[in-house]
Amino acid sequence: MEKILMKGNEAVAEAAMRAGCRLYFAYPITPQSELIEYMAKVMPKVGGTFLQAESEVAAINMVYGAAGSGKRVMTSSSSPGISLKQEGISYIAGAELPAVIVNVQRGGPGLGDIQPSQADYFQATKGGGHGDYRLIVLAPSSVQEFADMASEAFDLADKYRNPVLILADGMLGQMMEPVEFKPIMTQEEIDELGKQHTSWCICPNADGDAKHHHEINSLELDPSVLEKHVLQMYEKYAVIEKNEQRSEIFNVSDDNEVLCVAFGTASRIVKSAINELKKEGKSVGLVRPIRVWPYPYAAVAAAIGPKVKQVYVFELNTGQMLDDVKIAVCGKAPVNFWGKVGGIVFTPAEIQAKLEACF
Amino acid sequence: MEVIAKRPETLTKTPFTYCPGCLHGVAHRLIAEAIEEAGLINQMAGVAPVGCSVFAYKFFNFDMAQAAHGRAPAVATGMKRARPDMHVFTYQGDGDLAAIGTAEIVHAANRGEKMSVFFVNNAIYGMTGGQMAPTTLPNMKTTTSPYGRNVDDIGYPIRVCELLDTLVAPYYIERVSLLSPADIIKAKKSVSKVIQYNKENRGFTFIEFVSTCPTNWGIDPVKSRDWAKENMLPFFKPGLFRDKGAEEVKS
Numbered sequence: 303m304e305k306i307l308m309k310g311n312e313a314v315a316e317a318a319m320r321a322g323c324r325l326y327f328a329y330p331i332t333p334q335s336e337l338i339e340y341m342a343k344v345m346p347k348v349g350g351t352f353l354q355a356e357s358e359v360a361a362i363n364m365v366y367g368a369a370g371s372g373k374r375v376m377t378s379s380s381s382p383g384i385s386l387k388q389e390g391i392s393y394i395a396g397a398e399l400p401a402v403i404v405n406v407q408r409g410g411p412g413l414g415d416i417q418p419s420q421a422d423y424f425q426a427t428k429g430g431g432h433g434d435y436r437l438i439v440l441a442p443s444s445v446q447e448f449a450d451m452a453s454e455a456f457d458l459a460d461k462y463r464n465p466v467l468i469l470a471d472g473m474l475g476q477m478m479e480p481v482e483f484k485p486i487m488t489q490e491e492i493d494e495l496g497k498q499h500t501s502w503c504i505c506p507n508a509d510g511d512a513k514h515h516h517e518i519n520s521l522e523l524d525p526s527v528l529e530k531h532v533l534q535m536y537e538k539y540a541v542i543e544k545n546e547q548r549s550e551i552f553n554v555s556d557d558n559e560v561l562c563v564a565f566g567t568a569s570r571i572v573k574s575a576i577n578e579l580k581k582e583g584k585s586v587g588l589v590r591p592i593r594v595w596p597y598p599y600a601a602v603a604a605a606i607g608p609k610v611k612q613v614y615v616f617e618l619n620t621g622q623m624l625d626d627v628k629i630a631v632c633g634k635a636p637v638n639f640w641g642k643v644g645g646i647v648f649t650p651a652e653i654q655a656k657l658e659a660c661f
Numbered sequence: 662m663e664v665i666a667k668r669p670e671t672l673t674k675t676p677f678t679y680c681p682g683c684l685h686g687v688a689h690r691l692i693a694e695a696i697e698e699a700g701l702i703n704q705m706a707g708v709a710p711v712g713c714s715v716f717a718y719k720f721f722n723f724d725m726a727q728a729a730h731g732r733a734p735a736v737a738t739g740m741k742r743a744r745p746d747m748h749v750f751t752y753q754g755d756g757d758l759a760a761i762g763t764a765e766i767v768h769a770a771n772r773g774e775k776m777s778v779f780f781v782n783n784a785i786y787g788m789t790g791g792q793m794a795p796t797t798l799p800n801m802k803t804t805t806s807p808y809g810r811n812v813d814d815i816g817y818p819i820r821v822c823e824l825l826d827t828l829v830a831p832y833y834i835e836r837v838s839l840l841s842p843a844d845i846i847k848a849k850k851s852v853s854k855v856i857q858y859n860k861e862n863r864g865f866t867f868i869e870f871v872s873t874c875p876t877n878w879g880i881d882p883v884k885s886r887d888w889a890k891e892n893m894l895p896f897f898k899p900g901l902f903r904d905k906g907a908e909e910v911k912s
Contacts, residue, residue, distance in 0.1 A: 315689075325739070325742060326744055350852065351742040353742065356763060356767075356768035357767075359732070359764075360732070360735040360738075360764065360765055360768065361735075363728065363736050363739065363765070364736070364739035364741060364742070365684055366728070366732075366737050366739060366785060367726060367735065367737060367738060367740040367742075367743065368739035368740065368743035369739075370726050370739070371740050371742040371743035371744045373744070375739070375743065389729055390732070393728075393729050401701065422716075470875055503886070504724040504744065504747065506703055506704045506745075506747060507704075513702070514724070515673065515723065516724045516725075517724075517725055517726075517727070518718075518719050518725070518726035519725075519727040520727070570912070586755075593764070620856070630823075
């Protein structure tokens with residue numbers, strides 16, 4: 303299929319539709335508004351539901367209802383809106399429903415600004431809402447990957463009956479890059495996918511079937527029963543941690559004197575700096591977590607070569623991923639951090655200067 | 662022996678968790694009977710709120726979702742949009758619907774979502790132990806209005822039917838009383854009509870039940886009904902606000 307030049311916000315919407323998403327509920331917010339606008343155009347054309355909700359709170363609860371009905375459903379927002387959705391995300395996780403949430407991050411805290419940021423890493427990977435739960439968190443670094451992650455997110459959500467968050471940022475949302483799409487899933491394929499959920503979801507009683515009474519619920523007042531439920535969820539998370547870590551290694555070799563760790567937009571800039579340093583004969587490797595939960599601790603640890611003097615973490619925040627890198631490095635090398643905040647994106651030259659100082 | 666009354670199939674065998682004299686059981690029964698009579702047991706799904714009726718998902722014998730506080734109309738919207746072949750309703754109390762969930766109820770009504778909302782107004786928060794509700798009457802004492810509801814400070818009770826009646830889209834809006842056997846029989850007719858409209862996907866239908874809370878009012882069940890007749894009905898006047906079905910028949 304030919305490549306199309308598209309904004310990340312539009313590409314992920316198109317890809318979600320192609321992956322069988324026929325229900326989308328959201329509220330406008332910059333810098334993700336092209337996503338909701340694209341869905342407003344595309345959903346009616348494929349017989350899907352586009353609904354602009356009265357708030358992000360309502361939108362995520364519509365997602366809860368649709369996910370509880372066993373259908374592929376998505377919502378999207380940007381940082382302040384994702385904060386509003388946290389209550390619903392906790393309920394979706396607690397009720398073990400499959401759903402996809404896109405966060406096109408902007409600068410915070412509070413109303414912050416509308417520029418690219420990675421400041422919602424803690425919210426995405428360490429909780430966000432209340433209670434013991436985990437989100438599977440995918441962190442794209444290009445428009446193509448952003449689009450590809452839509453179908454990946456739906457597959458993971460269905461497989462584990464767990465909400466999946468795509469953690470993008472204003473840069474990926476607004477930037478145009480060539481993107482190649484997968485074919486549009488047929489209605490038969492979508493219907494077939496839906497069958498995996500009919501044993502538990504809200505659905506009509508089929509003729510002749512025994513009457514069912516399915517409950518979509520996160521409430522359990524008996525502590526021993528709730529304990530069992532939470533522990534069962536943690537068994538599921540352990541399986542996800544074992545099977546679903548994904549990372550990319552870039553220029554990693556035994557010659558590396560510095561190993562970088564960066565995700566998303568930040569990782570692209572680090573790659574540019576590494577290529578420049580290569581020309582100067584300076585060997586720097588990069589581990590890019592493609593998924594930030596489950597975190598690829600083993601991949602980071604394995605990439606620390608014999609000559610590595612320093613591990614360097616670069617993020618568009620004040621070091622929210624730093625603790626995870628330190629857990630992975632486990633004292634084998636000093637871990638340094640540099641970041642830009644407030645919606646400011648560092649340049650390759652700035653990263654290059656930071657890395658050159660390590661040699 | 663001849664059976665003259667039995668549990669509708671639309672209710673599970675799970676015993677209700679309501680206090681003695683509480684009218685939630687009556688409201689549940691009316692809705693369950695109407696759904697059974699409409700032959701909708703296989704295509705019906707409900708949404709339980711947060712509050713005393715939080716366990717409604719255990720009591721209705723069809724698919725049920727339990728929603729976050731106030732969000733039932735949004736959850737029901739998602740369910741109906743996902744499965745248009747299903748019929749959905751929410752069951753909500755006054756704190757849930759008229760305080761924390763004000764935005765969700767107004768906008769679900771304004772969109773004309775094809776759902777029914779059953780709203781139980783007993784002028785108080787029951788589950789959390791008798792706090793002031795948006796429907797608490799002027800000067801009424803609750804645990805968070807211990808000197809009586811001061812309308813100069815906290816405003817007047819919200820009349821939800823009147824508020825929703827300002828919107829264009831809703832198909833049916835009525836306030837009924839559950840305070841006497843005659844009222845209950847009348848209420849049943851309204852519930853049946855609404856379930857029939859729901860079956861026919863006519864639009865957004867809304868019934869408010871004026872009810873009681875003997876436990877948190879600190880009044881015995883029989884006297885509670887008298888108290889409600891004297892104090893609640895003058896402020897929350899029963900009546901039909903909107904019936905587009907009847908208008909369509911006339912025109």
